[in-house]
Each structure stands twice: as structure tokens, then as C-alpha cells.
Amino acid sequence: MDITGTSALVTGGASGLGFATASRLAAAGAIVTILDLPSSAGEERARELGGSFAPADVTDVEQVAAAVAQAAAAAPLRVVVNCAGIAPPAKVLDRAGAPTPLADFEKLVRINLIGTYNVIGQASAVMAASDPDPGDGDRGVIVNTASVAAFDGQIGQPAYSASKGGVHAMTLPIARELARYGIRVCTIAPGIMETPMLKGLPQAAQDSLGQQVPYPQRLGRPDEYASLVLEIVRNGYLNGETIRLDGAIRMAPR
Numbered sequence: 001m002d003i004t005g006t007s008a009l010v011t012g013g014a015s016g017l018g019f020a021t022a023s024r025l026a027a028a029g030a031i032v033t034i035l036d037l038p039s040s041a042g043e044e045r046a047r048e049l050g051g052s053f054a055p056a057d058v059t060d061v062e063q064v065a066a067a068v069a070q071a072a073a074a075a076p077l078r079v080v081v082n083c084a085g086i087a088p089p090a091k092v093l094d095r096a097g098a099p100t101p102l103a104d105f106e107k108l109v110r111i112n113l114i115g116t117y118n119v120i121g122q123a124s125a126v127m128a129a130s131d132p133d134p135g136d137g138d139r140g141v142i143v144n145t146a147s148v149a150a151f152d153g154q155i156g157q158p159a160y161s162a163s164k165g166g167v168h169a170m171t172l173p174i175a176r177e178l179a180r181y182g183i184r185v186c187t188i189a190p191g192i193m194e195t196p197m198l199k200g201l202p203q204a205a206q207d208s209l210g211q212q213v214p215y216p217q218r219l220g221r222p223d224e225y226a227s228l229v230l231e232i233v234r235n236g237y238l239n240g241e242t243i244r245l246d247g248a249i250r251m252a253p254r
Helices: 016-027 042-049 059-074 102-128 158-181 203-210 222-234
Strands: 008-010 031-037 052-055 077-082 140-145 181-189 242-245
Touching: 008 016, 008 042, 008 059, 016 031, 016 042, 016 222, 016 242, 031 042, 031 140, 031 203, 042 052, 052 059, 052 242, 059 077, 059 102, 059 222, 102 181, 102 203, 140 158, 140 222, 158 181, 181 222
Parallel strands: 008 031, 008 077, 031 052, 077 140, 140 181, 181 242
Antiparallel strands: none
């Protein structure tokens, strides 16, 4: 798909993987709308890319619908990338052996899984009603973000692994459903990436994490994620797939 002059919506686009993706898409000719929390740097980041900012919570139906409408008003909405998410660690039992609050589990699943589903639903409805691309017949591409934790989650990641496992699990059925509209759906499962959260760790800790990766022995770069997003968009035969982007790492229990 040629995205020159089309619209792209990136959730969590104010930082990390999201901003790297928004930058790549803008450089490829898309008009980018960054969806992120009102407290984020989304306004400034969107200005840098010549796009627009849609302040929204991905779990809010009306806010997401408004953000999708904003993106579609700029140009035909062809690309949606779900990068918004959180990853606070929490075990099933705390140090005293008591169950951790259920609300913590629910919040993480609500943002990472239900938020992703909400964006897919609102965006696919607009895509399905649009005219197909005259070049290849595609109406759009949706790229979600899972994690290697969906497959080999560590101790302290039951909620995170469940949420990302859900993103992976719903990719194929949604791709099969939306195929009739010419909308492709794929998911990327990143490994240990150089995100703002990890950048806050001491360099020695970052190096130690990177050495756990078979090859190359380093943290993944946000632009490598963004590059894969762009390849999924451009390669019309990629559909219904979850792609690990992890340097061949398989996470240890802790």
C-alpha cells in the first residue's frame, strides 16, 4: 500500500515505539494523527511531524471515536497502529502472601487489551466505509503491539502477559473478519526494547538486559519496530500474523 497523502493514526504516539512509528509514517508521506493522553507531549510531537494531536484515553469509546474522526477528516484513514499500553509489574501474591488488588490486574488488561480492541473497532468501522485504494484494493492496515511476554512471560507479569496474549489471540479472528472489507490486521511482539522506561535504568542494567539477547546483544531500537510497521503496511500479503521482533530471545522465568 502506498500511504502517500493518506491518514495514519498512532496510539501512544507521543513517545517510545509510538513516536518512532509516527515519525516513519510521516516520512513515508502519511498525514499522522497522534492519539495519546492529554498529559502527554502529543501536541508538541504532532507539530514536529506536521500532523495533529488527538488527546484521548484508548479505553474511552467516545474519545477514541472522535480521534478516529479527526484522523479521517485529514485524508482517507489507511493505517492504524496501536502502541498505547502500560507495563507495571505485579505478582499474584504480595510479599506477605496476600493476593494483589484485583483492580491492578483489571486496569492493565483494560488499557492494553480492551483499549486496543476499542481502537480497532472504531477505526475499522471508518475504514470499511471508505473507498478502497485504487492501486491494490486495500482499505486499510491495522498493526497492534503485543510482546514476547505473550509467549514467555516472567514472574511478576501475569496481567501484562494476559493482556498481550489477548492481543495476539484476537489478531487472526479479527483479520479473518475484516478481510471482506480489504482491511489487513497484524501484530508485532517486541522483545526488550529501548523505550523511555528502560532508558531510565542505569547503563549497567541496560547492558545486562541487552546481553540476554542472542543476537544482536543489545536492546531493540524503536526505529526497528517502526521499520517493521512500515513493511507490514507495504507488504500486501502480510495478514493475520503476529511477528516477534526480539533478537531470538526467550525470556527466563525472572
